[in-house]
Amino acid sequence: MKNQADVIIVGAGIVGLSIAHQILRRSSLDVLVLEKGAGLGEGSTGASSAVCRFRYSNDEMVLLARDGVAAYRNWSEFLGLTSPAGTYHRQGNLWFTPYGRSWAEPEAARLMRLGVSASVLDDTALASRFPLMSRCIRSPDLETGADHCCEGGGVHLLEEDAGYMDPMAAAADLLEAVRARGGKVQFGCKATQVQSEGGRATGVLLKDGTTLCAGVVVNAAGPWCDDLFKDLGLATWPLAPTRIQIVHIDCPSAYHNQLPICADLTSGIYFREQLGSQQIIVGSVLEADEQDKIGDPDLFDRGVDQQFVAAKLHALSHRFPALPIRGVKGYSGLYTINETDVHPIVGETALSGFYAANGCSGHGFKLAPSIGSLIARSITGNQDHFDTFADPGFLSVNRAPISVQTKSALA
Ligand SMILES: Cc1cc2nc3c(=O)[nH]c(=O)nc-3n(C[C@H](O)[C@H](O)[C@H](O)COP(=O)(O)OP(=O)(O)OC[C@H]3O[C@@H](n4cnc5c(N)ncnc54)[C@H](O)[C@@H]3O)c2cc1C
Structure with missing residues (x-):
């Protein structure tokens, strides 16, 4: 035929x-x-x-x-x-972690060795580059939403060329x-x-x-x-369709274009601007939030759970205290997770x-x-100048399982 x-x-x-x-x-x-x-x-x-x-x-x-x-x-x-x-919005991705200099500096060096532009920011550099962001390295209490005394002193990794589309x-x-x-x-x-x-x-x-x-x-x-x-x-x-929740809120014009993309490991969220900075979307980097396995990808709850919204917005307010919580909405989509x-x-x-x-x-x-x-x-069998020359065997179908530090999207 x-x-x-x-x-x-x-x-x-x-x-x-x-x-x-x-x-x-x-x-x-x-x-x-x-x-x-x-x-x-x-x-x-x-x-x-x-x-x-x-x-x-x-x-x-x-x-x-x-x-x-x-x-x-x-x-x-x-x-x-x-x-x-x-359009590629190059805003940088800040890894805000409680791990300090002993993690951030070797990671920056590793990325640079691999051809990725990276730097480390201490409290002074963070305040100068992203003045709206809290420097607190303590985890917020996501269950009760109780306040704590914030504590600085962290050192964080910035991937300069990170962005979003x-x-x-x-x-x-x-x-x-x-x-x-x-x-x-x-x-x-x-x-x-x-x-x-x-x-x-x-x-x-x-x-x-x-x-x-x-x-x-x-x-x-x-x-x-x-x-x-x-x-x-x-x-x-085992490739499991998994429900993933996202919250978004309005961002007043006074705060547009003042944030990097941020993976905040003190509270397990990531956030970035969208719609020309008019909104901030917040998602999770926690393995615990990647457990909602879906039997039929055509049938799943596309909304967000109130508990998820409350915890993620508390985490966002901790990192960006000046941001008013307005226009809260959310949705869910599917990851396909290789379990x-x-x-x-x-x-x-x-x-x-x-x-x-x-x-x-x-x-x-x-x-x-x-x-x-x-x-x-x-x-x-043909090459192109935009090709990756990462090892094609690394992700191949018949590979052995890859060892990972976390079984979340951060992997
Ligand atoms: C909430 C959320 C946030 C994410 N954030 C990020 C991020 O920040 N950065 C990042 O890199 N990735 C992120 N991802 C992951 C990324 O979006 C996905 O890995 C990627 O979109 C997968 O693309 P895909 O083309 O494989 O699948 P899909 O986009 O799902 O496309 C598959 C298509 O196949 C079609 N299809 C399925 N079966 C058939 C069939 N039998 N016949 C014909 N058509 C069929 C479907 O209708 C669908 O359109 C995120 C994903 C989600 C859900």
């Missing part, structure tokens, strides 16, 4: 579109992306905080993040579009770039099964019964990825020609261009 495409990618989230774009940047292969939703943002990407930071426990992850973020920082050139909708703008830009390079993206088109013959992927079966043939199939189905692995007996990693080691699986599966790009947890936005380059290079 004639192939409908050389490569079929299931899922038009940030990962699927990045893979398509990376293949098209370096080859003339026919690429077809299938998306079951009516438009973009149906899965994790639509809810993403899209923070692009660099520090991970493992150096290979730092390299993957560094090289992924390089694409966002050079977005127009990377896409080949003159006026993309997405609007994830929907980034996905829309990729869609345009893929189509501009001749790729096809079909919405309202659900793949129900990967077809194979003689140990090779041969295409996909669609919900309407049509078979589409292709020599290569990529699973970029986000929280739904296991549906495509199970039939083939390839669900070898073994919270790292993605990326590469060809045991079924020849069938690739996995799954289990991206809270890392998938920043890593997407790198994941795209790893898979595109493996499929086409």
Whole structure:
């Protein structure tokens, strides 16, 4: 039977579109992306905080993040579009920790060695750079909300080039770039099964019964990825769709553009500005907040729990005492967590020609261009100057579990 495409990618989230774009940047292969939703943002990407930071426990992850973020920082050139909708907001990411100089300085040195710009800030430097932020290194009491006497004296790590993007703008830009390079993206088109013959992927079966043939199939189905692995007996990693809550509040204009992105390890929150600084979004970096496993990714509570809101806003007020608590709202999205080691699986599966790009947890936005380059290079054999040269075996499907310092999005 004639192939409908050389490569079929299931899922038009940030990962699927990045893979398509990376293949098209370096080859003339026919690429077809299938998306079951009516438009973009149906899965994790639509809810993403899209923070692009660099520090991970493992150096290979730092390299993957560094090289992924390089694409966002050079977005127009990377896409080949003159006026993309997405903009990289370089605000720096502050690791506000109680660990002090003995942690911050070696971590800054490690990042610099890996090509990531980093510095350390003591109380004086912090007050001068981010005067609105409290220097307190004591953990706030998140259960009762009781006040305490604040205590300074910390030393903190700043990733200077960290930033964020609007994830929907980034996905829309990729869609345009893929189509501009001749790729096809079909919405309202659900793949129900990967077809194979003689140990090779041969295409996909669609919900309407049509078979589409292709020599290569990529699973970029986000929280739904296991549906495509199970039939083939390839669900070898526990990839769990997990509900993740986000709170956001209004930010008065007097405070716009005065905060870095912050991972506040004294209270387990991260926060950043959004919508041109008009809001601040707050999420969690705690493993305890990544336990709400979801059976069916189509059915989960998209709202936020009041207890979560109260604890996270208390933590935010502790770090940013002047901020009035107004306009509180929230939502939930899904991480796909690899429960073994919270790292993605990326590469060809045991079924020849069938690739996995799954289990991206809270890392998938920043890593997407790198994941795209790893898979595109493996499929086409061609390199591109935006490629990552992190070890392709590091995230491979048949790797051993990676050892991690925390099984949260910080990993
Ligand atoms: C609240 C939240 C905050 C986050 N914050 C960050 C962050 O700060 N930084 C960071 O780097 N990452 C972050 N992430 C993680 C990141 O957003 C995800 O890892 C990334 O978006 C995953 O992209 P994806 O393309 O794999 O999946 P998705 O965006 O879920 O896309 C998968 C697509 O596949 C489609 N699909 C599924 N099954 C089929 C099928 N059978 N046929 C056709 N189409 C199908 C779905 O409809 C969906 O559109 C966050 C995620 C969430 C939820």
